[in-house]
Structures are given as structure tokens and as C-alpha cells.
Amino acid sequence: MTEEKMQVKPLNKKEQRHRFWSFFWRSYAIQASWNYEGQMNMGFLYGIAPTIDRLYPDAETDPEQMAKKKEAYKRHLALYNCTPQTSAFVLGLSSSMEEEYAKNPNEFNPESINAVKTSLMGPLSGVGDSFFQGTVRVLAFGLGLNFAKQGSILGPIIAMIISIIPSFLVTYYGGKFGYTAGNRFLKQLTAAGVMDRAMHLITIVGLMVIGSMIASMIGITTPIHMGKTFKLQSTLDTIFPEMIPLAVTFFMYWLLKKKVNTSWIMLLCIVGGIVLSVLGIFA
Amino acid sequence: MLVKAILIGLIGVFGNMDSRLLGRSNFEQPLVMSCLVGIVLGDLQKGLVVGVALELIFLGVVNIGAAAPPDMVLGSVIATAFAILSHTTAQMALTIALPVAIFGQMIGIVLRMFMATFSHMADKDIDAGKFKKARRYHIVWGPILYALMYFVPIFLAVYFGTGIVKSIVDVIPKWLTDGLNVASKVLPAFGFALLMQTMLSKKTVVYLLIGFFITAYGKLSVTAVAIFAVLMVLVMNEVLPKKPNSVASELADDDLEEL
Numbered sequence: 001m002t003e004e005k006m007q008v009k010p011l012n013k014k015e016q017r018h019r020f021w022s023f024f025w026r027s028y029a030i031q032a033s034w035n036y037e038g039q040m041n042m043g044f045l046y047g048i049a050p051t052i053d054r055l056y057p058d059a060e061t062d063p064e065q066m067a068k069k070k071e072a073y074k075r076h077l078a079l080y081n082c083t084p085q086t087s088a089f090v091l092g093l094s095s096s097m098e099e100e101y102a103k104n105p106n107e108f109n110p111e112s113i114n115a116v117k118t119s120l121m122g123p124l125s126g127v128g129d130s131f132f133q134g135t136v137r138v139l140a141f142g143l144g145l146n147f148a149k150q151g152s153i154l155g156p157i158i159a160m161i162i163s164i165i166p167s168f169l170v171t172y173y174g175g176k177f178g179y180t181a182g183n184r185f186l187k188q189l190t191a192a193g194v195m196d197r198a199m200h201l202i203t204i205v206g207l208m209v210i211g212s213m214i215a216s217m218i219g220i221t222t223p224i225h226m227g228k229t230f231k232l233q234s235t236l237d238t239i240f241p242e243m244i245p246l247a248v249t250f251f252m253y254w255l256l257k258k259k260v261n262t263s264w265i266m267l268l269c270i271v272g273g274i275v276l277s278v279l280g281i282f283a
Numbered sequence: 284m285l286v287k288a289i290l291i292g293l294i295g296v297f298g299n300m301d302s303r304l305l306g307r308s309n310f311e312q313p314l315v316m317s318c319l320v321g322i323v324l325g326d327l328q329k330g331l332v333v334g335v336a337l338e339l340i341f342l343g344v345v346n347i348g349a350a351a352p353p354d355m356v357l358g359s360v361i362a363t364a365f366a367i368l369s370h371t372t373a374q375m376a377l378t379i380a381l382p383v384a385i386f387g388q389m390i391g392i393v394l395r396m397f398m399a400t401f402s403h404m405a406d407k408d409i410d411a412g413k414f415k416k417a418r419r420y421h422i423v424w425g426p427i428l429y430a431l432m433y434f435v436p437i438f439l440a441v442y443f444g445t446g447i448v449k450s451i452v453d454v455i456p457k458w459l460t461d462g463l464n465v466a467s468k469v470l471p472a473f474g475f476a477l478l479m480q481t482m483l484s485k486k487t488v489v490y491l492l493i494g495f496f497i498t499a500y501g502k503l504s505v506t507a508v509a510i511f512a513v514l515m516v517l518v519m520n521e522v523l524p525k526k527p528n529s530v531a532s533e534l535a536d537d538d539l540e541e542l
Contacts, residue, residue, distance in 0.1 A: 045421065156315045275462075
């Protein structure tokens with residue numbers, strides 16, 4: 001273990017501040033390539049790229065580092081979706097995990113990084129969306145509307161000021177807190193020798209969250225019916241609800257296991273979706 | 284008119300960049316958008332009136348998860364410009380805002396589908412060791428395509444008049460709208476499958492199903508499931524025998540191959 005241990009210098013004060021600002025801006029920009037397959041995956045990769053680049057500085061000359069770097073880049077292309085403001089926390093935490101993995105490649109299971117991301121993104125989007133899209137936005141624009149109705153330009157200005165302050169605070173301090181807390185927590189886990197166990201348990205949380213997202217975020221139904229009495233969807237619902245989303249997800253998983261090219265699967269999703277809709281099978 | 288059309292197009296681009304690059308800080312809200320259009324067209328009061336009317340409609344629209352709501356940026360920018368340039372009332376502006384917003388939602392879905400190919404291109408570039416190129420899809424090409432998606436329709440609408448927008452909206456067949464809608468539900472399923480690929484094994488598939496059924500039957504939110512999951516795992520931590528290194532190595536070995 002010792003000979004493989006890589007030397008990763010901790011960040012000094014100035015580098016750290018720089019890093020926190022990069023979490024901030026890159027969380028704000030996390031939706032710049034929002035897409036239907038990975039959602040904010042490229043945004044997350046962009047956010048964590050500076051950390052990875054710093055951990056494997058000799059990738060061009062050292063094939064082992066190159067492999068590690070490629071692996072890390074690919075890891076963060078996995079599906080990700082979270083409120084931009086709360087993403088900074090996930091970005092900070094994942095960065096500290098990537099550093100931990102680079103330091104202890106034998107003790108740290110890198111798959112746990114995505115498990116942590118996945119477990120966090122559900123709850124943090126839930127809290128983040130309802131706070132920023134719900135509470136803050138409604139408060140800010142409710143107040144702004146009052147002024148704007150009287151024809152005052154103060155309306156939009158006040159609405160924006162109320163919107164920006166909490167957004168700024170949560171994003172900046174979220175990233176900072178994720179990074180520092182992650183560092184401390186991971187050190188304790190490694191010291192106690194319970195990393196594997198912790199990672200297994202984290203994976204369980206991640207999988208339960210994915211299961212819950214399959215049930216709540218896909219929502220494919222079938223309009224097939226015979227006359228007025230037989231509706232296929234209600235029959236399926238009596239067996240168990242959200243059956244079609246589960247079946248479609250496992251079908252995709254099966255295709256992936258069969259090593260079908262992912263570009264083909266994507267094309268299948270689009271063309272298949274349109275065809276099944278036209279045939280009246282899915283809605 | 285050319286200069287005004289360009290400026291208003293840029294306002295629309297700014298409104299979209301709010302959620303692309305500025306963490307959805309609410310610049311995209313109709314009140315702000317209409318006000319900016321009003322300033323550029325020299326009629327702030329009208330801009331505010333239309334903005335208030337649209338804001339009251341769109342305040343209820345929440346962008347959550349993967350669903351694409353009607354596009355309020357495109358709707359409010361074009362509708363405000365229409366109201367000011369053709370000297371109509373705010374109510375008339377509303378009738379144009381909604382079809383435009385739905386048109387925006389449609390091209391938004393198509394663009395977001397197309398952008399999934401960037402993921403695959405980035406994947407190939409990473410294989411080839413071109414890291415800079417892989418990062419650029421996100422920060423350069425993403426915003427450029429999104430910007431075009433807003434600039435072009437707004438520019439055309441303001442320059443040639445809003446009639447052209449309405450006739451385009453009328454031409455799109457319903458089967459295509461519905462079909463794209465279904466496709467936009469299937470694609471996230473693929474995303475979840477990709478995630479499961481690295482985490483799922485024969486022994487752990489049960490946890491995925493637990494999470495699924497809690498939400499499917501109990502209608503509990505993802506947050507609730509996450510809280511239960513964390514608590515459950517804490518209990519498991521108490522119950523499981525404390526043998527380091529045994530659980531995870533087993534976990535890594537078996538895949539759900541026979542499924």
C-alpha cells in the first residue's frame with residue numbers, strides 16, 4: 001500500500017479560496033449542457049475537472065496516471081441532476097472524495113463517489129427546488145409584483161435582490177462546507193478502517209434513491225383501452241403502480257449489460273418513444 | 284428595427300443564460316424579461332404591465348427534475364415585444380405568449396435530446412485522452428446552442444413580425460409533440476440505467492426495489508426515501524457483523540449478468 005501511495009499536497013489558503021470560487025461558478029453553470037440522457041452530467045464533470053486535473057498532473061507522461069484520470073473523467077459523466085445552488089455542496093464533497101481516492105487507491109472504492117452523488121442529489125434537489133423555486137422565488141416576485149403594479153421599476157430590482165442573496169450564500173458556503181467536512185469525515189473513516197463497510201452502506205442508500213426516482217420522475221403510462229370498461233393502465237396499477245417506468249428502466253439496463261452501443265440505445269429511446277406514442281401504446 | 288431585433292434577441296439569450304450559467308437566479312422571470320424588453324423598446328410602463336400579467340401566470344410554474352415546462356423566456360420576450368410594437372393591450376400579449384411558450388418547450392425538448400450526443404462525444408474524447416475537448420462541450424457548445432435556440436426565433440419574430448411565429452406554431456403536428464413528450468420520458472430511464480450499471484449487483488438489486496416500491500405505493504418523495512434509507516443503513520450498521528473488507532469485495536464480484 002505504501003509504495004503506491006501518491007503524494008497529494010493539501011491546498012494552501014489561496015488555492016483553497018480559488019477552489020471554493022470555482023465550485024461556486026461551476027455550480028451556477030452546471031446546466032449549460034442540460035440534456036435528456038445524463039441531465040447535468042457534463043456540467044458536473046466540468047465542475048470537478050480542476051480537482052481531477054490537479055490530482056493527476058503527469059497524465060501525459062505516466063500511463064498509470066493517464067488511466068486513472070480517464071477513469072475519473074468517465075466516472076463523472078454519469079447521470080446527475082440537482083438544484084444548481086445545492087450542487088456546490090455535492091461538488092465540494094465529491095472533490096474531497098476524489099482526493100482521498102488518489103491518496104489511498106487501495107482502500108477507497110471509487111464507485112462510492114457516484115453512490116454518494118446519487119444519494120445526495122435526490123434530497124438536495126427536493127430541498128433546493130422547493131426553497132429556491134418555491135419559497136424564495138414566490139416571496140421575491142410576490143413583493144416585486146406589488147411595486148411593478150404601481151408602474152415602478154423597483155419591482156424587478158427588488159425581486160432580483162431578494163433572489164440573489166440566498167442563492168449566493170447557499171452556493172458559496174455549500175461548496176466550502178462540502179469540501180472541508182468531506183475531508184475531515186473521510187480521514188476518520190480511513191483511520192478507523194471501516195471505509196469498505198461505509199461505502200457498501202452508502203451504495204445501498206444510493207440505490208434506494210434511484211429506485212425512488214424511477215417511481216417518481218419517469219411517469220410513462222399507457223392509454224390502451226377496450227371500450228369503456230377495460231383500461232390497461234388501471235389493471236397494471238392494481239398489480240403495482242409505476243410498472244412501466246420500472247420495466248423500461250430494466251430493459252435499458254439489460255441492453256447495457258448486453259453491451260449494446262449507448263448511441264444506439266439513445267436513438268432507440270427517441271425513435272421508440274415517438275413510434276410508441278403514435279401507435280397509442282405509451283403516453 | 285434590425286438593431287432592436289438584435290438587442291431583444293440578446294435579452295432572450297440572457298434570460299436563458301440565467302439558468303444555463305447563473306444558477307437560475309430568476310433573471311429569466313417574465314417580470315424581469317418584459318421590463319428589459321420595455322427599456323430597449325422605449326416603453327418601460329408597457330413592459331411592466333405585460334410583465335406583471337405574465338408573471339402572475341408563470342409564478343406557478345416550477346422547474347423540477349427532468350420535466351420541461353412551457354418556455355417562459357421565449358414567451359415573455361416575444362409577447363412583450365409584440366405588445367409594444369403593435370400597440371396592443373397586455374391581454375393580447377398573453378394570447379401570443381402561451382403558444383410561443385409551448386413552441387419554445389418543443390424546441391427545448393429537441394435540443395436537450397440532441398445534446399445527449401455531446402455526452403457520447405465527450406466519452407470518446409476522454410478515451411482518446413483529449414480532456415480539454417471533453418470539457419468544452421459543456422462550457423462552449425452547450426451555451427452556444429442554447430443561445431441560438433433563443434436568439435434566432437426572437438430575432439425572426441421581432442424583425443418579421445409575430446405573425447410568422449404563430450403560423451409556425453400552427454404547422455407542428457400533434458403526433459410529433461406527443462411523441463417527443465414520450466421520448467423525453469424514456470430518456471431519463473436510460474440515464475437511471477447507466478447509473479445502476481456501476482452500482483447494481485445481484486445482492487443489491489433488492490435495495491433498488493425497496494426504494495422503488497416505497498415511492499410507487501406510498502407516493503413518498505425522493506427526499507423521504509433518502510431519509511429512510513439513511514436510517515435503515517444506520518440500523519444495518521448496528522446489526523451487521525463487523526468484519527471489514529468482506530462486504531464490499533463480495534459486492535464487487537458479482538454482476539447481474541444473468542438478468
